[in-house]
Amino acid sequence: MYGDRALPRPIADAQVDYHLDASERPLVWIGGGLTEFGITPGSVLAPEHFQAARRLMHGEDPRTGQTLVEPKLAIAPAAKLPAAPLVRAIRRAAAERSVNPMTLLDSKRKQDAFRRMENQLTRFGESHRISASTLLKLAEAVGIDAVDLYGEDALEKAVAAESGGRLDARALLRAVEARATETGCEPGDLFTAASLKRRYAQTAGEGERRLRDLPMDVREAVAMAKAAGLAPEDVWDAEEIKAALLEGRVQVGNFGADVTLDLAKSKSAFLAYAPEDIAAQVEDIYTSAGRESISALERWTAYGMRGRHGDGQEAETVKTSGFSGWMMVHRAARPVDGAPYGDPHFHLHFTLANMVKGADGKWSTMASGGRDLHRHARATQSLMNARIRRELTDKFGIGFRRDERTGAWEIAAIPEATIRLFSKRDNQVRDLLTKLGIDYDSATTRERTAASTASKAAKNGEAAGVADDVLRGYWQAEGRAAGDDPDAIAASAMEQDRVGQNPGLDELCAQVFDPKTGLTSHSKDFTHAAAIAAVLDALPYGVADAAEAEHLTDSVLRHAGYAVKLDPKGAQHFTHADRYTTADVVAAEALGLGEAVRTHEAVASADAAVKLADATDKAIQDVGARNDDHVIRNAKGILRELRSAAEQARSATEAPNVEARQADLDAARTEMTKAAKAVRPARDAYRNCLDNLVN
Incomplete structure (x- = not known):
């Protein structure tokens, strides 16, 4: 890692290499950002430039390899342990002292860490894991022996996995001394923070006592170099820094994007x-x-x-x-x-x-x-x-x-037959989904993608x-x-025959906002970005350029009687973030709200009526065998009407047609109200009858 020892060549990223296949056609550089590196967009990406392309995909300057966008790193899985044992131990310690667990933690940072642990445990259960360093800090603050919780072997392995790479601090000492000589000050004076001054003095003292390498945590070393006004790449080799940073860490996030058209x-x-x-x-x-x-x-x-x-x-x-x-x-x-x-x-x-x-x-x-x-x-x-x-x-x-x-x-x-002839991969995916018992047309995107991957040659x-x-x-x-x-x-x-023209604005809006096939056929709202796609998809003659597409979309969204702009929701920094619905959805929502209220009332009435009928029916069974008078016979007829009305109300709430449902509900509510009023005196009569029989 240090001195004259060379770092191994980084393993080529398989995805990047796949996208550097120029066997079909020459690769072409794309994007205005390439001018930052002296590359002309539209020029050929020749094999001798493949290394430059790989550097780009790793957030580096393609010419020098300097890191321009730091990779997003996360602690390696091997450096993490289950959070649940520690959380339970902290809660037990708090219960024994009759205090809130937060009071056992002596800093806001530790309290926030414990709060996140609890939230993640609620969300992910026992599978949630935390870094060994966080675990040790929280355990020490509460007075818990982490070895008792996790075992010495598991804890040592996690700590070793998290420790990360090291850089030679002697290189830092030499660079700081040279910088101090240039500026005419003492080396320690290059650091403004007292903690960094002490750390530098400690490192310098260790350097005088030790004859061999003087390792320092890579993140601490880089921070100290920057604090002294030094570029870390001028102190250590850039590749050496990258390799050390990656030790104990895994890279997460995206190198880039593959936009397939x-x-x-x-x-x-x-x-x-x-x-x-x-x-x-x-x-x-x-x-x-x-x-x-x-x-x-x-x-x-x-x-x-x-x-x-x-x-x-x-x-x-x-x-x-x-x-x-x-x-x-x-x-x-x-x-x-x-x-x-x-x-x-x-x-x-x-x-x-x-x-x-x-x-x-x-x-x-x-x-x-x-x-x-x-x-x-x-x-x-x-x-x-x-x-x-x-x-x-x-x-x-x-x-x-x-x-x-x-x-x-x-x-x-x-011909359709030609399209089918040259759609073997699609047919292959369809066949696999059918074998799995999944209909292709109703399959989700995830299911289709999985089937495509599984059947891929x-x-x-x-x-x-x-x-x-x-x-x-x-x-x-x-x-x-x-x-x-x-x-x-x-x-x-x-x-x-040439089409030569697209539909007029009224016809275009009718297609884009068609309730069965348009933007709101599967969702109640849509974004401006989705509207651009829908408008373009409705044009048989296409467009001359992107500007025409955007202008047409704006016209469609402004056309009276169709799109209704909604209040902002979600991230507003997105391009084309505005949300819309359609006038017919708004009308249906308004009708649906009133219908929902009436439906709720009808169902509640049905439930109450059935309970009343059950109670009255029980009274009939108790009394009817011994007292078959006119009131009881009449009540049986009323009960039949009541149950019929209740069933009619429940059926009405499931009717597929909104207008028909409305009429059915009104009729059902009327019948139930009439029947319920008729039952009350009958119920009172049963009670009187029961009292007479009992007495």
């Missing part, structure tokens, strides 16, 4: 069947649309955050120079059932480092920890598809139809690097074997 299957099939020159132009349209969409995503989400967020405080956003990443092209899906190549499946991977440089010159993570990327993922995908529809229509006269099941815009001339290296003519020849031969005429299908796709 997909196409409807017919677009990939057209690329496979089209003549070579047409296919090249179409691929350019696809990739250009993808890059335009990522540029929009960059404008929407490539911001940084400054300040604390949470506990009643709200951080602020800051503009940045943009994303830093690259684009990778894939032409095919994974092969199925041992086939040499997968089906045509053109898609783009955009690998984006989780770091941006703000206008204030500071580096940080992006998009609120990446959450805003996820919020805009669908809008980005929809924008790409809308741009493709516009370009294919204008340039080749291609028409589109909307699939009723998926909602995707497919090229009208591509390894990438075929030969297929990944195969020439275009070989791959397209294979697909066309497969199509012919299935009865397709690839040339005729491609030609017919370019002979369709």
Whole structure:
């Protein structure tokens, strides 16, 4: 670790290496943030720059390796022990002294730590674990022997796992002395805090007594170097610091994001069947649309955050120079059932480092920890598809139809049989879900993803690097074997009637806000970001650019009689954070509120009526055998009416139609009220009858 000993080369991250596969097409640098490193967006990411790309994904300057965004670290699992034994011991100690457990802890920090432990135990149960250092501090404050709770062996292992790496303090002493000589002061005077002055004097004394290495905790060493006005990288090797920081810690959080932009299957099939020159132009349209969409995503989400967020405080956003990443092209899906190549499946991977440089010159993570990327993922995908529809229509006269099941815009001339032929991976996932007893159309995203992962075949290296003519020849031969005429299908796709226009605002709003298929078909509210995607998905002719998409969305949200803006809720620093519902939902909510009140009244009346009927029925059974007079016979008839009315009220509350339910409830309430009034005198008559019989 020290002196001339070299650090081992870091193990390559498998995910990063996967996204550095240039066998399909050359990788392309993407994002305005690249200019911070002298890299031109849109230029080729050649193999000799792969190390620079890896550094980006680790929050480092691609040129020097300097850390620009510190990785988010957490204490290693091996350094943690169960929290429950300690919490129980502290509670017992407090009970024995008849005090609140908090009074046993001598600092706010320890009290907060104990409060968090209790909360996490309530949330996660016995599985919650805490670091050995926190455990020892709390146990010592209360006078509890941690060894008795956990055992000496387990405690020693946890402490050793948490201790972390060390740096050579002699390097720090030499650097501090050199700095003091430059500034003309005593070395200890470089530290302003008294505690740091004492620690420096202690370390200097140990250095005089010890002849060999002088290890110091990495975090303490780095803090002391900064306090003395030194850059830690000037005192120790940067890689050495990183390695020491990672000892006893695990890296959590995201290195970056993979934004994958997909196409409807017919677009990939057209690329496979089209003549070579047409296919090249179409691929350019696809990739250009993808890059335009990522540029929009960059404008929407490539911001940084400054300040604390949470506990009643709200951080602020800051503009940045943009994303830093690259684009990778894939032409095919994974092969199925041992086939040499997968089906045509053109898609783009955009690998984006989780770091941006703000206008204030500071580096940080992006998009609120990446959450805003996820919020805009669908809008980005929809924008790409809308741009493709516009370009294919204008340039080749291609028409589109909307699939009723998926909602995707497919090229009208591509037969459904061709789409099924080249959807083997989708069929594979469907088959697996069926075997598991899960319907594909009703399966959750998590279930579909799990099925896709479980059925996934390894990438075929030969297929990944195969020439275009070989791959397209294979697909066309497969199509012919299935009865397709690839040339005729491609030609017919370019002979369709041009749409040339999108629906008017009224028709567009009717589609976007359709109660059965629109934005509120599965949820009562939606965000501005979701509205952008919905508007784009409703346009057969697509859009000219992202600005047109945003303008159309604003018009749709302002159009009278449809969208209703809701009060702010959740994080407001997100882009397109405004929440909306629709006028029909508001009307239904108002009707539903009144209905709920009436339903509650009706059910309560039904419950009361049934109880009354049960009590009266018991009286009839007790008396009826010996006194079958007119009152009892009449009461039996009343009871039948009462039970019928109660059942009618309960059935009404389950009616599927709101208007019908309203009428049924009103009728049921009337009948129950009438029946209940009739029962009361009958009940009194039973009581009189019972009294007479008893006496």
